[in-house]
Amino acid sequence: MNEALILAAEEGANPLIPNIWEILVTLLGFAVLMYIVVKFVVPMFEKTYAERTEAIEGGLKKAEAAQAEASAALDEYKQQLIDARTEANRIREEARAEGAQILADLKAKAGAESARIMEQSHVAIEAERQAAVVSLRSEVGTLATELAGKIVGESLADDARAARVVDRFLDDLETQNAGAVK
Amino acid sequence: MIALALPASNDEGFVAPTLEDMHLPEILPWGAESGEGFGKQMLLILLSVILIGWFFVAAARKGQMVPGRLQFLGEWSYNFVRNSIGRDIIGEKDFRSFTPLLFALFFFILINNLWGTIPLAQLPTTSHVGTAYALAAIVYFTWIIVGIRKHGLGYFKFATVPSGVPMAILPLVVLIEIISTFLVRPITHSLRLFATMLSGHLIIMLAGSGTAFLLLEAEGLLKPLGALTLVGGVAMFLFEVLIQVLQAYVFTLLTAIYIQGSLAEEH
Numbered sequence: 001m002n003e004a005l006i007l008a009a010e011e012g013a014n015p016l017i018p019n020i021w022e023i024l025v026t027l028l029g030f031a032v033l034m035y036i037v038v039k040f041v042v043p044m045f046e047k048t049y050a051e052r053t054e055a056i057e058g059g060l061k062k063a064e065a066a067q068a069e070a071s072a073a074l075d076e077y078k079q080q081l082i083d084a085r086t087e088a089n090r091i092r093e094e095a096r097a098e099g100a101q102i103l104a105d106l107k108a109k110a111g112a113e114s115a116r117i118m119e120q121s122h123v124a125i126e127a128e129r130q131a132a133v134v135s136l137r138s139e140v141g142t143l144a145t146e147l148a149g150k151i152v153g154e155s156l157a158d159d160a161r162a163a164r165v166v167d168r169f170l171d172d173l174e175t176q177n178a179g180a181v182k
Numbered sequence: 183m184i185a186l187a188l189p190a191s192n193d194e195g196f197v198a199p200t201l202e203d204m205h206l207p208e209i210l211p212w213g214a215e216s217g218e219g220f221g222k223q224m225l226l227i228l229l230s231v232i233l234i235g236w237f238f239v240a241a242a243r244k245g246q247m248v249p250g251r252l253q254f255l256g257e258w259s260y261n262f263v264r265n266s267i268g269r270d271i272i273g274e275k276d277f278r279s280f281t282p283l284l285f286a287l288f289f290f291i292l293i294n295n296l297w298g299t300i301p302l303a304q305l306p307t308t309s310h311v312g313t314a315y316a317l318a319a320i321v322y323f324t325w326i327i328v329g330i331r332k333h334g335l336g337y338f339k340f341a342t343v344p345s346g347v348p349m350a351i352l353p354l355v356v357l358i359e360i361i362s363t364f365l366v367r368p369i370t371h372s373l374r375l376f377a378t379m380l381s382g383h384l385i386i387m388l389a390g391s392g393t394a395f396l397l398l399e400a401e402g403l404l405k406p407l408g409a410l411t412l413v414g415g416v417a418m419f420l421f422e423v424l425i426q427v428l429q430a431y432v433f434t435l436l437t438a439i440y441i442q443g444s445l446a447e448e449h
Contacts, residue, residue, distance in 0.1 A: 015311060015380060016373075022312030025224040029231040030290055030320065036235040037286045044242035045260045048249075055247055 141166040196395045199387040230293040271438035288434040295426035309379035318372030321437045329444035382422045389415030
């Protein structure tokens with residue numbers, strides 16, 4: 001600190017008078033900084049922001065989609081479960097109905113079979129009875145004719161007469177029988 | 183300020199630092215005789231540009247989805263200017279095109295203010311009025327050009343003739359508006375930054391040299407007073423850091439407000 005400097009300070013250093021070179025260096029420096037900022041810094045930061053925003057929004061959308069898919073799948077499963085239960089009920093119901101039907105059919109068939117068998121046996125019995133009656137009638141007729149011929153000594157060769165006699169005899173017999181039964 | 187530079191009455195007494203101490207000897211002697219050589223102030227300005235550019239390019243370059251420490255710090259700083267100053271003041275519609283200017287201004291001024299705090303540099307470059315003038319001029323022309331682009335030449339009428347003022351006092355109001363907007367605004371904008379940096383730095387210089395004088399050269403009872411100036415100086419130093427950050431914010435915030443005023447639909 002010497003006298004000359006202090007004098008200089010008193011006289012020359014009005015702090016409001018700029019040094020023109022300092023203005024120029026400041027403008028130059030700031031221009032360079034602006035160039036760096038405009039060209040590199042701001043675009044890079046903004047790009048990162050945009051990408052990050054997109055990533056986050058994309059992630060949210062993906063999560064939403066997954067959620068929707070999951071709930072859709074759940075709905076589907078529930079629906080399938082309901083369907084399956086309905087199906088099972090239906091099948092059970094059908095089986096029951098079918099079983100009843102089969103039972104009824106079998107009963108009907110058995111009934112029909114037994115009726116048929118009974119019918120058949122009736123018919124067979126009737127036929128046999130008829131056959132027995134016919135054979136009996138002819139045998140009894142022959143026997144009676146022989147007997148009568150022996151008794152009356154009269155030839156009853158005339159078949160027509162003989163048949164008439166026998167028939168009459170048998171009718172009488174039946175009438176008697178019927179009367180006896182009564 | 184000049185009053186601080188009292189001439190030494192005798193060689194033994196305390197000599198306060200002068201404004202001239204803010205202007206250190208030139209590094210390159212080119213033009214030195216007229217006081218216009220390449221000095222420490224200019225070196226620090228260029229250094230600040232390199233530092234800011236290097237830091238933010240390094241922080242932004244990777245652009246990872248999940249940022250590392252460097253990228254996080256860069257993004258946080260960028261966000262602060264982009265959202266807290268740009269978007270909040272200028273508005274969602276227009277702020278994007280001004281983000282680079284606000285961002286560059288804020289960090290340019292911040293680092294150049296903080297040079298006053300950083301050891302070895304210890305010179306807030308914005309305490310040289312040329313730097314403050316240059317920055318304020320950039321902002322001045324920016325908001326005028328923005329206004330003309332938005333409103334055409336009618337911008338000057340828009341900016342100086344407020345609506346709803348009685349005809350009787352309109353000329354006076356217009357005159358005041360012209361002076362306050364187009365003349366005083368850039369001056370206050372630059373001098374606010376320059377004066378706070380200069381005065382803050384002078385106070386610290388004064389405290390430092392005062393402490394040194396009291397502890398080393400003063401006699402008797404005056405010696406312990408050096409402790410007071412030391413404590414006060416450290417407190418002022420910390421206060422200066424706050425002011426340096428705050429002034430960078432204020433300068434950028436005012437820039438955003440001026441630009442918003444030019445873009446506004448109503449006066």
